[in-house]
Amino acid sequence: MDRDSLSEIICELYDARPEAKEYLEFWINPDADKELDKYRQKIFKQFFISGSKPRKSPVFKEIKTCIKYFTTLCIDYEKTADLMLYYVEQGCELTRQFGDYDAPFYRAVENNFNKAMKFISEYNLDVELYPRIKRMIDSVDCLGYGFQDNLWEIYREHT
16 A cells, blocks of 8 residues: 555544544643543543533443543553552442442442452552552442452452
């Protein structure tokens, strides 16, 4: 494929696919912190409507997609771990502020905490993230379904 054909395809892709546009714009002017903030906001909006008003039920598939897109844009393990933990923190905050949710909600948060801990362990980020993880787990000490115990168990499994 020659340069002109490649350039034409890139321009068509840029116009046709929002994620391609986002990807190309990031690589033209990479700002991982700005991107992290943007994806944190997207995750926040899955848990809270406006301000601190809770959503009835977060769309976990959307959150998973956000994390996936972020990891394709930004190859920074610390920022990826940050975003993965942010997701779990928002789940904890939602339940802490507004009471118990159903068992599938807790399973989803716990499963994603497990994924986050695997990632954190794989890249040896647990020492620097331990205080944040401890605060997060301690914040849900009054919730049901054994949620806090399960989070501690997941943490211990990966450290």
